[in-house]
Amino acid sequence: MVGERMNRDERNAPSRSVLDLTERQRSVLRAVVEDYVLNAVPVGSQALVDRYGLAVSSATVRSAMAELEALGLLSHPHTSAGRVPSDLGYRIYVESLMREAALDRADQLMIRHQFSQVQLTSNEWLRLAASILATSTRSAAVVTPARARRARFGHVQLVELADQARLAVLVLGDGNVVQRRLQRGSVEKATAGETTGQAELDVAAATLNAELAGLSAPQVRRKLPKLTPLAAHVGEVLAQMLEESDSIAVEEVFTDGIVNVLEQPEFAGGAKLRGVLEVLQRSDFLEQLVPVLSRRGGVTVIIGHENVNDAMHEVSLVFAPYGTSDSALGLLGVLGPTRMPYPRAIPTVRYLSTLMNELITNHPTENHD
Amino acid sequence: MVGERMNRDERNAPSRSVLDLTERQRSVLRAVVEDYVLNAVPVGSQALVDRYGLAVSSATVRSAMAELEALGLLSHPHTSAGRVPSDLGYRIYVESLMREAALDRADQLMIRHQFSQVQLTSNEWLRLAASILATSTRSAAVVTPARARRARFGHVQLVELADQARLAVLVLGDGNVVQRRLQRGSVEKATAGETTGQAELDVAAATLNAELAGLSAPQVRRKLPKLTPLAAHVGEVLAQMLEESDSIAVEEVFTDGIVNVLEQPEFAGGAKLRGVLEVLQRSDFLEQLVPVLSRRGGVTVIIGHENVNDAMHEVSLVFAPYGTSDSALGLLGVLGPTRMPYPRAIPTVRYLSTLMNELITNHPTENHD
DNA sequence: GTTAGCACTCTCATCATTAGAGTGCTAACT
DNA sequence: AGTTAGCACTCTAATGATGAGAGTGCTAAC
Numbered sequence: 151m152v153g154e155r156m157n158r159d160e161r162n163a164p165s166r167s168v169l170d171l172t173e174r175q176r177s178v179l180r181a182v183v184e185d186y187v188l189n190a191v192p193v194g195s196q197a198l199v200d201r202y203g204l205a206v207s208s209a210t211v212r213s214a215m216a217e218l219e220a221l222g223l224l225s226h227p228h229t230s231a232g233r234v235p236s237d238l239g240y241r242i243y244v245e246s247l248m249r250e251a252a253l254d255r256a257d258q259l260m261i262r263h264q265f266s267q268v269q270l271t272s273n274e275w276l277r278l279a280a281s282i283l284a285t286s287t288r289s290a291a292v293v294t295p296a297r298a299r300r301a302r303f304g305h306v307q308l309v310e311l312a313d314q315a316r317l318a319v320l321v322l323g324d325g326n327v328v329q330r331r332l333q334r335g336s337v338e339k340a341t342a343g344e345t346t347g348q349a350e351l352d353v354a355a356a357t358l359n360a361e362l363a364g365l366s367a368p369q370v371r372r373k374l375p376k377l378t379p380l381a382a383h384v385g386e387v388l389a390q391m392l393e394e395s396d397s398i399a400v401e402e403v404f405t406d407g408i409v410n411v412l413e414q415p416e417f418a419g420g421a422k423l424r425g426v427l428e429v430l431q432r433s434d435f436l437e438q439l440v441p442v443l444s445r446r447g448g449v450t451v452i453i454g455h456e457n458v459n460d461a462m463h464e465v466s467l468v469f470a471p472y473g474t475s476d477s478a479l480g481l482l483g484v485l486g487p488t489r490m491p492y493p494r495a496i497p498t499v500r501y502l503s504t505l506m507n508e509l510i511t512n513h514p515t516e517n518h519d
Numbered sequence: 520m521v522g523e524r525m526n527r528d529e530r531n532a533p534s535r536s537v538l539d540l541t542e543r544q545r546s547v548l549r550a551v552v553e554d555y556v557l558n559a560v561p562v563g564s565q566a567l568v569d570r571y572g573l574a575v576s577s578a579t580v581r582s583a584m585a586e587l588e589a590l591g592l593l594s595h596p597h598t599s600a601g602r603v604p605s606d607l608g609y610r611i612y613v614e615s616l617m618r619e620a621a622l623d624r625a626d627q628l629m630i631r632h633q634f635s636q637v638q639l640t641s642n643e644w645l646r647l648a649a650s651i652l653a654t655s656t657r658s659a660a661v662v663t664p665a666r667a668r669r670a671r672f673g674h675v676q677l678v679e680l681a682d683q684a685r686l687a688v689l690v691l692g693d694g695n696v697v698q699r700r701l702q703r704g705s706v707e708k709a710t711a712g713e714t715t716g717q718a719e720l721d722v723a724a725a726t727l728n729a730e731l732a733g734l735s736a737p738q739v740r741r742k743l744p745k746l747t748p749l750a751a752h753v754g755e756v757l758a759q760m761l762e763e764s765d766s767i768a769v770e771e772v773f774t775d776g777i778v779n780v781l782e783q784p785e786f787a788g789g790a791k792l793r794g795v796l797e798v799l800q801r802s803d804f805l806e807q808l809v810p811v812l813s814r815r816g817g818v819t820v821i822i823g824h825e826n827v828n829d830a831m832h833e834v835s836l837v838f839a840p841y842g843t844s845d846s847a848l849g850l851l852g853v854l855g856p857t858r859m860p861y862p863r864a865i866p867t868v869r870y871l872s873t874l875m876n877e878l879i880t881n882h883p884t885e886n887h888d
Numbered sequence: 889g890t891t892a893g894c895a896c897t898c899t900c901a902t903c904a905t906t907a908g909a910g911t912g913c914t915a916a917c918t
Numbered sequence: 919a920g921t922t923a924g925c926a927c928t929c930t931a932a933t934g935a936t937g938a939g940a941g942t943g944c945t946a947a948c
Contacts (some may be wrong), residue, residue: 209943321676546929564910578923581910889933894944896934905933909930911938913924
């Protein structure tokens with residue numbers, strides 16, 4: 151009776167008791183997590199004693215497990231099954247049990263080497279980063295381009311194409327490039343029907359480059375009335391492009407290794423992942439993550455139900471921002487089952503984030519040609 | 520005995536006999552394919568009579584099925600199971616049995632409407648096309664950008680970024696834009712250490728634009744010796760960029776709806792799809808498809824083992840080229856199990872290919888703002 | 889505090905059995 | 919000659935019984 155009451159008390163305030171686990175509880179929890187991550191099978195007391203050098207008997211481990219379960223760190227699929235870590239269990243593990251090592255020197259070199267073999271375009275970098283993350287952690291990887299939080303005008307070029315269409319190519323202050331076709335006829339409409347060829351476009355571009363350098367979308371808008379009709383018309387389009395660049399465009403997010411997750415037993419069939427992928431691709435999910443990650447800095451781990459988004463309750467995210475917070479900011483990380491190899495994923499994400507940092511600020515990659 | 524011998528003869532020359540199926544055989548094959556596509560369950564003679572208005576008994580259907588099996592159009596998972604179409608069976612179905620309708624007027628309008636709501640950037644178009652294909656056919660969709668088979672120089676712009684890095688933005692003859700960072704220090708090396716600012720870059724760009732307009736990569740290379748060191752250095756990079764644009768870059772291929780395929784019973788678990796996705800993403804698979812598709816024109820269907828690539832033996836492709844063959848050429852289509860809703864997929868792919876054609880040549884999309 | 893011992897619970901693999909779906913063949917029918 | 923009913927036969931898939939094994943929780947002894 152008394153024992154029962156105590157259990158209940160502990161359950162009501164788990165976060166308190168969790169801080170002062172006994173050394174035994176700590177090593178049992180660690181072993182359970184690591185074994186379950188490896189084998190995806192609920193782990194029992196005997197197996198634990200066998201596989202990890204716990205110098206105690208299975209009965210002792212059992213009682214420790216029972217305590218951990220009362221604390222909400224482990225759970226029980228059914229009476230005669232082994233234990234499985236709860237989200238909170240993983241959290242404790244990540245927070246204070248995991249032996250996290252920096253990435254092997256060899257791994258680091260291998261990754262750097264791969265980057266050195268690739269062309270100096272940021273898209274290639276992103277794709278490669280996603281690919282490396284995915285294969286190295288056996289999870290799904292997500293990498294967004296580094297974008298300034300507030301896009302600024304850099305340089306514009308207006309080109310007349312063969313078929314009378316016009317193209318505006320806008321280089322942003324952070325070096326990213328966006329393009330947009332100008333609607334057929336709209337230019338003529340803006341200039342009251344005057345013919346506009348490449349010459350006129352060049353003049354307009356020169357004006358815009360002189361007037362708008364370094365400005366953000368609203369500032370560009372304020373300048374427009376002072377310009378010629380043609381320049382003003384194009385300027386409006388440019389302002390729109392700047393605005394759109396302030397948010398992450400879905401079509402520029404690189405993902406890789408989704409199959410890795412699909413092959414995990416907990417996602418067999420694929421139906422469970424559908425919601426996850428939809429959230430990832432269609433919504434502003436990643437965008438909401440940017441401020442959170444950049445505020446915290448370094449690697450952020452979000453485990454199962456810790457994620458506010460319902461669809462993400464059965465997966466964990468290990469993400470980090472990259473880029474300088476005052477100019478360009480991007481996101482990279484991995485997504486996998488809560489049963490994720492955190493000690494591998496975290497250093498990998500961390501290393502790749504610092505590497506991408508290097509690449510976008512100074513790009514010391516050698517080009518062998 | 521005689522009957523047995525006849526069967527064997529027919530088996531040796533199936534492609535011959537296949538052309539003159541009896542009307543009964545034709546409608547049985549059609550019904551088997553359509554039922555199997557719908558239910559993913561081997562279909563028996565009785566079920567066929569029940570569900571489709573065949574004015575004959577199940578015994579008659581059985582004998583027709585046996586004939587079709589002898590011809591290699593149907594197969595038998597085991598003795599007491601129903602029939603399943605073979606790759607060849609699907610081929611006959613697609614070739615001459617399927618009642619293929621053009622896309623509903625309503626569907627067409629719906630699709631057009633979606634395109635009209637999207638910004639005038641080709642990336643958005645591609646993403647949208649993939650999304651529409653995927654949801655409308657419940658298969659995986661693949662869309663590549665339209666690229667000239669032989670990229671030509673259009674217009675170059677050289678920009679000095681804040682952090683001393685330089686960016687080359689190259690507009691191709693077909694209106695596509697590619698960019699590349701210039702390696703730090705390489706410019707200085709090329710000009711023997713002279714300082715080069717935006718002014719020098721502008722001069723070089725003007726030279727290049729004047730000298731290289733309309734040229735292909737090898738032609739550009741031939742011009743280089745006549746240029747200043749700076750322009751020649753940049754020109755070499757531009758030539759490389761032109762060469763790379765001649766092939767489809769993996770990072771620009773848009774896919775969507777992979778989950779659709781994963782939810783199909785034949786791919787439960789995801790392991791089977793791994794090879795397929797790898798082929799799709801890492802190799803030059805799509806690129807090899809371009810000439811094939813553009814030669815044939817219109818929609819091409821590749822069913823199971825018809826695909827030369829081993830990994831693709833359990834899937835079907837329904838693809839079409841788009842773009843004008845002499846300027847820019849792209850690819851779009853769907854990938855799914857051989858048990859694919861061809862009568863839906865084919866018109867959808869066809870319609871989207873003509874629509875993308877329209878969009879890239881003249882882009883009549885209205886912009887509501 | 890730790891452990892051996894033990895009763896108990898639950899899963900999972902195995903096996904036999906059975907119902908049912910579907911076939912192929914033959915003989916009768918039109 | 920083509921079609922059909924009838925029927926024996928085959929194979930799958932579902933069902934249920936059984937037993938081994940894994941794992942637990944508890945208790946009493948160390």
